[in-house]
Amino acid sequence: MVTDKTSTTGKVRLRGERSPLASVGLHLTLLTAAVIAVFPPLWLVITSFKPTNDAFDTSLVKNFTFANYSHVVSDTQFLSWVGNSLVVVGLTTVIGVFISATTGYAVSRFRFPGLRPLMWLLLITQMFPVAVLIVPLYNLLATLGMLNQPVGLVITYLTVAVPFCAWMMKGYFDGIPAEIDEAGRVDGLTPFGTFWRLIMPLAKPGLAVTAFYTFITGWAEVAYASAFMTGEENLTLAGGLQTFVNQYTADWGSLTAAAVLIAAPAAVVFGLVQRHLVSGLTAGATKS
């Protein structure tokens, strides 16, 4: 497993190089890892089809039921939570990917005054414990009148996601040869033109990762969402899910059903972006 890590681009040349034994080992390892990765979510799905009282039953579905789902969709504010989440997450993703790409590109390509402080700023922002920020941030948003507004959450999520994404994009841009930029400039493109028309298309795998990351950050965030949004109808999905769990009891049936409904779109988004993750457009784009 360790001694034969090789291929990257999947050229024919390496295909014949693996012994059957190595193939079996590879598949076994991946299969084990896949089972470990998939089992808890799968168990969640199974539990969601059990009546609430059987939540801890180990048998596969004994009394199959959709009751949890119909309860979640019709008796709770689930649909408005979906709407709120979509607005917040959509805005965060679009804005976040764009500004982290521009920042990442500037940091990767240009030496400008303020570069190092900026890198430190991006890094240090990652270090802020949510627990310490949340009270002052609440006060700040209250002063700005942004509590209970999607805008407040979008800005907060941007500060969570963008520093990391910018950093990540810098890594991807570093991997794209500067000769491409030079070629673009020779052909008369402005710096923005080079960035937008040449580099962005080449950085698609990186953009896909950052988009997915931003999406998940917003889709799954609990602490800020439940602190800044009040009133059942204003909650986002993650905040809403918490209403099923209080200190004493957990409504496992509704919780699992809602969790499945929340995780499903995330999986779909992942399916959409993973095409770009595979294509590996940057690999061998130019010979450096």
Place this chain on the structure above:
Amino acid sequence: MAVETSQSVTKAAGAERARGRGHRTAKNPGSPAPGRLRRALSTHWYAWSMVAPVVAVIGVIIGYPLARGVYLSLTDANEANVERTIGVNHIPATYKFVGLDNYTAVLTDEVFWNRLGWTLVWTVACVALSVSLGLALAVMLNRNIKGRTLYRMALVLPWAVPPFVSVFTWKLLYNERNGLFNQLLAGGGIDGISWLNDPTWAKVAVIAVNVWLGVPFMILSMLGGLQSIPGELYEAAEMDGASAWQRFRHITLPGLRPVSATVTLLSCIWTFNMFPVIYLLTRGGPGDSTEILVTYAYRLSFIVSPRDYAASAAWGVVILLLLSLFAVVYRRALKKQGDMW
């Protein structure tokens, strides 16, 4: 790779300046060189305008709370003396400035050093496991194998599930009396383990969950990094007769450096501050055996009574300082090996 990158950036920066000059001469041919500021502006304005939105957002949302937190850590603010409104009565703040007292209290407190020790063990264990598993699985996924897409989807699935949900699922599995793990053990004739109530097992349990949550991200980042390594390098190495291990050691690992150095650093920082996993899984218990620094700071400002805002802020600032120190050391180490920024 690292050296190469830094060269290309320098080159780009050089070309940058050259172009800036060319641009200006084209605009006003024959005019004398403008002042320094204007020169800086005309050279760097697009770089600055590209980073401006990020700087603005971070400045407002992080700058203010940070300043406020640092200020609180220098006072004796707690639940009883901060500004608050009870009914119609508005009570003004009565806390006062106490200098560095909170910091002395934190650093001389045995609790702090105990929590710091466990936080370090937790961070190192989680990061080491998730980075090495992530790298190994990414390299395997990057090969030509049947069912590659399926494997990739499966392995990254934990990331697509909101962590809040995953942690509750794990809690369901770990449950001492009815959880699946213990029922399986019972089926095998083994006594159940109190996963979350025994100090040692609780530590193992939280680390396992965090690694499970962290590996998919590592796989994705490493895959992205692997795919940006030009295939020609491998072809050249093969022609020179490099073995698989040599190719891995001298092409794959250095090629991954920009990505892996970054994700390792970030992963250390995130794990150090990983609030949700610990809090939702064990609430820091049993006792305080799984309590990391952040959950303790949270406990001070939201759970204990009276809520001790000042001490909590001091803990927060100490956490921040520790992490900054770590980042500086880490960067130094990278720089020595020829990596840059």
